[in-house]
Amino acid sequence: MAGFPPIPAGGTILLHRASVPAALLEGDHGPADADGLALMEIGIAGGRIAHLRPAAAMPPDGAVDLDGGQVWPLPVEPHAHLDKGHILPRAPNPDGSFGSAIAAVAEDRRANWTAEDIRRRFSFALRCAEAYGTAGIRTHLDSDGAQAAVTWPVFAELREAWRGRVALQGVALISIDGYATPEGEALAARVAEAGGLLGGISNFPGATPEALEAALDALFRLADRHGLDIDLHVDESVDPSAATLGPVARAAIRHRFHGRVTCGHCCSLSVQEPGTVDRVMDLVAEAGITVVSLPVVNGYLQDRAPGRTPRLRGVTPLHELRARGIPVLLGGDNCRDPFHAYGDHDMIEVFTDAVRIGHLDKPFGDWPAAVTAGPAALLGMADHGRIRPGAPADLLLFRARRMDELLARRRGERIVLRGGEPAPTELPDHRELDDLFPRGG
Template sequence: MTTGFARLPDAPAFRLADLRVPACLIDGDIAADRNGLARIDLTIADGRIETIAPIGVMAAGAGPTLDLDGGIALPRLVDCHTHLDKGHIWPRSPNPDGTFPGALKTVGADREANWSAEDVRARMDFSLRTAFAHGTAAIRTHLDSLGKQIGISWPVYAELRSEWAGRIALQASPLFGADAALDPSHMQAIVAAVKAHGDGLLGCVTYMIPELDRALDILFRAAIENGFDLDFHVDETNDPAARSLEHIADAALRHRFEGRILCGHCCSLALQAPEDEARIIAKVREAGIAVVSLPLCNMYLQDRQQGRTPRWRGVAALHELKAAGVPVMIASDNTRDPFYAYGDLDLVEVLREGTRILQLDHSGLDWANAVARTPAQAMGVEAGVIAAGAPADLILTRARGWTELFSRPQADRTVLVSGRAVDRTLPDYRELDHLMGQAS
């Protein structure tokens, strides 16, 4: 198949020569340059990476060769926080003012009016085709899990997970407000849905309700009893009084929880007094919690006031968390819905814009982990690294350094799955017009 820059060898075994790869994403000890990029050759056989070697070291005889001329290659990437069930409803339900309350109200009304199995399936499949074309290997989505929607979205999700097996590894976590955890009938329905259709994940949106600790105890006990991991939406606000992240860490320590915990957003952590921030981060590390920041969505929503320039970026204190040893990552979050009007489930875009928003440059050479190795570990999936014996799942670009990679959208990238280039044609938004009513 013709790629963005050359023709891949049509052979069961071939060589990719002269790639630049972030050293943090290679399993093996290969020297890197001052930008953290290792220059390597790969051999690929029967869809898997057979050998990795510094450029020019590999012996001849590995079959036909494609010279990448120093272009950056990445493993297929891992999107650990998305909302596939909400995606692409903007044309029929736009956010009236761009605020978080506006998003909540608009999504709630759209869900009640429109989220049939057919509607949810069509929009989720559209999103998966988009992510696959961009080079995503694994996705965790949150599914709105309230009332009748539990019985609609979870079976659809399970069907799509089966259909997409071998292309994208899918996981789902339930999404509901922490107060709903206090309702035994709701929790019974949630646990039943996760057991029947899910992936051993439980979670909710946490906020500072008086019963937060009791709600967390219910969730942690349910997770322990059923062997579930946990995934929370946390403190998505600019209010420094929002400290549910600390309550989650306390609950994890109180219950001696041994499963994985991922906390998303954690926006208000960046607005704490230094001594409070340090205390909370220390607890997060002790509790074994990982944190994902959603820079595109939170920059869109946070600190938005009509006629006033925003004063902050709305992102988590990722540098401080990482420095303390907390696993950190970034992800797509919402796509063309009232929480974020834009986005395309493109993790190359997320890494590019996240680097600018969070100033990840000039602060270490391993931030590529944040969309690859680290979220793969948080999800417990095999992806996000380049390793001998692993599937030859790669994103190939013409960019020879970070400034070239981040200065353009890399629309001509090539995506390999098991050593073969996939069709990168993106689905047309017109496919969803029949779901949008009078909107277009």
């Protein structure tokens, strides 16, 4: 069976007939096809992209002929939970619901989240992500009470250890009313010290509009004081009365906030009245907020009840938000924990599922940027997410040529190039974590 042609080691490669999403190319790329792909030649030298031009009719001497196989920049994950991943064998979700997920994680955190436990699972997740070619990950970190003092040092240690392989960003995750307390102030100082972001859940129990506004004011003041960006979990519910996205946008506007604000989920926007949705989207656009959608996990958790088929899928209005000029990114969220039993930290799988769920294929247009250039910009990885001369040759090579080939075959053949060198793509075995689960789980 034909596979990839041999890729020379040494960092000097000439890729002939590479199909690249035109949305991820800078410079002259000639016409794109119906899938938004342009046929390119990519020259790599010294670990960087040396040149980029439309593919010639005949392969240049010494070229690696990809025969139309796609080439993407390495993807970037804008929203993960690497501290709670891979606990499922010891923390099952009895009914798959959102409420049960919160309870199961809280119990597991209380009983098991030592530094070593987090380090083991977090490292496992990073090895999966690395094998799939991920260049960077923004992860939320449960930061309630004493947990912050355990988790953040492990995060900082792993961020250093993985620098140059998978870039990491951390976001504090608490209920946002906590920022109006001395403990919240201390957390903000800790996060600033660690170079992280402030975040949390904007829907908290018993929140009146006044209490929500006060909590948001405390959050934005702390972010402003420490010069931190904000990344929130917003309206992760298909109850239309979950309506904190508008207040978050108004708070960003009211505080004339200079940092970047990201809102994840925004599920209830999918079930609110059209007039309300329009008004909220106007505010989100005015506030300059980036929306991160997590379609797979929304589908897993939302509208779930025993013996009943879900009707509401909780996916935020991706197309409508983007039509307003609001940056919309796609993330994987949870893997093998009570919030999502599955997942393996593969952003191409996230893209594949999101295309199917959100109808992102007519046309594909620049949706590939939602897992590459968009998150790279959000994480401040200016050198990543696009294919352009001078950028590091951090590339994902697929045998798949057309988008239907890429999306048809889950985890099809791929090569990861990091700095122009083929990188290992072997996945860690789930058995490696067995000792974390008493009696085999």
